[in-house]
Amino acid sequence: MDVEAIVSNLPLYLEGLWITVQLVVLALAAGLVLSVPIAIAAASHNPLVYALPKTYIYFFRGTPLLVQMFIIYYGFAQFQAVQESFLWPVLKEAYWCALIAFTLNTAGYTSEILRGAIRQTAFGEIEAAKACGMSAALVYRRIILPSAFRRALPAYGNEVIFMLHGSAVAGVITIVDLFGAARIVNSRHFVPFESFITAGVFYLCLTFMIIWAFKRLEKRWFAYLRPREE
Amino acid sequence: MHEFLTSLFSGVLDGYLYPFILEGMLLTIELALLSLVLALALGMLTAVAKLSQSFAARTVAGIYTTVIRGVPDLVLMFIIFFGGQLLVNNFGAWLLEVSDEAMGWEYIEISEFVAGVFTIGVVFGAYMGETFRGGILAVSRGEIEAGHAYGMTRAQVFFRITFPAAVRHALPGFGNNWLVLAKATALVSIIGLEDMVFRAAQAGGTVRKPFTFYLAVALLYLVITAVSDVGLRWLNKRYSVGVRSA
Numbered sequence: 001m002d003v004e005a006i007v008s009n010l011p012l013y014l015e016g017l018w019i020t021v022q023l024v025v026l027a028l029a030a031g032l033v034l035s036v037p038i039a040i041a042a043a044s045h046n047p048l049v050y051a052l053p054k055t056y057i058y059f060f061r062g063t064p065l066l067v068q069m070f071i072i073y074y075g076f077a078q079f080q081a082v083q084e085s086f087l088w089p090v091l092k093e094a095y096w097c098a099l100i101a102f103t104l105n106t107a108g109y110t111s112e113i114l115r116g117a118i119r120q121t122a123f124g125e126i127e128a129a130k131a132c133g134m135s136a137a138l139v140y141r142r143i144i145l146p147s148a149f150r151r152a153l154p155a156y157g158n159e160v161i162f163m164l165h166g167s168a169v170a171g172v173i174t175i176v177d178l179f180g181a182a183r184i185v186n187s188r189h190f191v192p193f194e195s196f197i198t199a200g201v202f203y204l205c206l207t208f209m210i211i212w213a214f215k216r217l218e219k220r221w222f223a224y225l226r227p228r229e230e
Numbered sequence: 231m232h233e234f235l236t237s238l239f240s241g242v243l244d245g246y247l248y249p250f251i252l253e254g255m256l257l258t259i260e261l262a263l264l265s266l267v268l269a270l271a272l273g274m275l276t277a278v279a280k281l282s283q284s285f286a287a288r289t290v291a292g293i294y295t296t297v298i299r300g301v302p303d304l305v306l307m308f309i310i311f312f313g314g315q316l317l318v319n320n321f322g323a324w325l326l327e328v329s330d331e332a333m334g335w336e337y338i339e340i341s342e343f344v345a346g347v348f349t350i351g352v353v354f355g356a357y358m359g360e361t362f363r364g365g366i367l368a369v370s371r372g373e374i375e376a377g378h379a380y381g382m383t384r385a386q387v388f389f390r391i392t393f394p395a396a397v398r399h400a401l402p403g404f405g406n407n408w409l410v411l412a413k414a415t416a417l418v419s420i421i422g423l424e425d426m427v428f429r430a431a432q433a434g435g436t437v438r439k440p441f442t443f444y445l446a447v448a449l450l451y452l453v454i455t456a457v458s459d460v461g462l463r464w465l466n467k468r469y470s471v472g473v474r475s476a
Contacts, residue, residue: 062409062455063448064416067427071448074434075441165302172304172420179305192312200301200309207300 005189006198009181016181017202023095023177024167027102028160034107039114040140053111060108065166069101073173098170106163113155117148150221157214161207168203178202243446246433251443254426255450261346261425262412262454268351269411273358280363291359298356304417306353311345311421346418354411361407365400366392398469405462412454426450 006013042053060068076082076091090096121144129139171179182199186192219226232249239248279291298306318338325334369392377387419428426447434443 059448059452062413063451064413064427066416066419067444067448067451070427070431071441071444074431075444078439078441161299165304168302168304169417179302179308182305182308186308186312192316193309196305196309196313200305203302203305204297204300 002189002191002194005185005191006194009185009188012176012181012184013178013198013202016176016178016199019095019175019180020164020167020170020177021206023099023102023170023175024160024164027099027106027167028163030103031106031110031163034103035110035114036145038107038111039118042111042115043118057108057112057115060105061112065101065105066169066172068105069098069169069173072101073097094170094173094175098167098173098175102163102167102170105166106159109159109162110156113152113159114148116155117152118144120151121147153214153218153221157210157218160210160214164203164206164210243433243443244437244439246429246437246443247446250433251426251429251446251450254424254429257423258412258415258425259454261343261350261418261423262415264347265350265354265411265415266408268347269354269358269407272351272355273362276355276359277362277366280359281366295356295359298353299360303349303353303414304420307345307349307417307421310349310352311340311342314345314348315340342418342421342423345421346415346423350411350414350418353414354407357407357410358404361400361403362396364403365396365398368399369395394469398466398473401462401466401469405458405466408462409455409458412458413451416451 038053038056042050042057044050072091073094082088082091125143125147126139129143134142167177168179170177171181171183174180176184178199182195185195185198189195235248235252239245239252242248243251276291276294279287280295282288318340319335322335322338326336327334373391373395374387377391382390415425416427419425419431422428427444430443430447431440434440
């Protein structure tokens with residue numbers, strides 16, 4: 001057990017941890033924003049409206065995140081037009097490519113979770129809202145979306161954990177996230193067990209924190225379902 | 231067959247689709263199916279352990295599922311691939327030493343394929359374990375009691391009543407796990423296994439069309455997903471024969 005190699009590289013791990021947290025939080029936030037309109041469109045009954053968002057969801061849920069990231073990082077350079085466009089300063093950076101891939105990926109999964117939750121809304125509630133004279137937009141804002149978000153919470157918690165775990169592929173395209181840091185430590189000292197297990201412990205702690213946070217959120221959002229305390 | 235496929239796909243992806251990429255796809259499928267077998271076995275074992283009376287079995291299974299589901303599969307793959315190599319060879323050297331060279335081994339190289347199957351199997355064994363546990367718990371108590379009342383042994387009750395009913399409850403979760411597993415096989419390209427992602431990187435680099443090749447591989451994954459969907463739907467129908475629904 002080579003504790004020395006790990007302790008001396010602890011700053012590197014902490015930098016990696018910071019990059020991992022950044023990537024995951026930014027991707028989740030942007031993905032959530034993207035997923036709301038996609039989910040609403042995908043929940044529609046009109047084939048013209050749901051065709052495109054459903055294809056989007058099918059593609060991003062049906063292909064590996066690694067391949068999606070490679071398409072963006074290695075793939076776009078194939079086109080001269082991309083290389084000459086204003087997007088190139090962004091698309092040539094591994095960090096941004098990973099962030100874009102993660103965002104699009106989590107948007108796909110989150111849209112599917114939200115779509116299911118929207119479709120499950122009790123029809124009586126929608127009818128009641130209509131009877132009160134609410135417009136379609138108002139029904140979504142006041143009735144459907146709040147209860148859909150609540151129903152989607154447990155599944156979304158899983159998605160957050162999957163995103164955290166999926167983010168390790170960033171280390172493959174030269175980004176020094178937690179996994180990237182572990183790779184560097186391993187190549188410097190050849191301590192495969194220690195280096196990757198250390199990264200694993202960090203990931204495990206992050207996972208526990210996410211689980212704890214969602215437990216608290218669920219307790220709060222599902223408060224009305226709890227039996228009354230005597 | 232070979233000639234037919236060659237002529238059918240000639241020129242597709244600059245002639246790289248067949249055999250180069252499709253061979254990689256075959257490896258992806260082999261890897262996925264072998265890992266699935268391991269995952270099913272481990273999952274069954276885990277579910278039984280988690281539901282057993284033994285505190286030790288429950289604890290071990292609990293630690294297994296918690297740790298595996300808390301750490302990214304990519305990290306686990308590197309621990310097993312690099313660390314496992316070291317562990318196996320250190321153990322071999324130690325055996326040589328203590329047995330005066332009667333037992334043990336000099337140096338064994340763990341193949342990427344074995345490491346890949348082992349990692350993915352172990353990772354998804356944990357997910358399968360949770361799914362199966364849920365499936366077994368969902369079987370109604372009355373059916374099991376009825377089995378016992380007929381004088382069936384515990385094993386008979388398990389194989390005739392609990393298991394078939396549990397399969398139905400576990401199928402949706404199993405399907406999800408399988409689809410995630412199939413996609414997780416892409417990670418083995420990072421440890422150098424020549425699956426379809428690895429091959430796409432090679433061919434795409436050679437002809438300077440990485441976008442085209444990665445997109446093609448993405449579509450091949452969609453083919454695997456679509457075929458699996460059909461299979462899972464068929465299984466679901468088969469195991470829900472006795473269930474009435476609107």
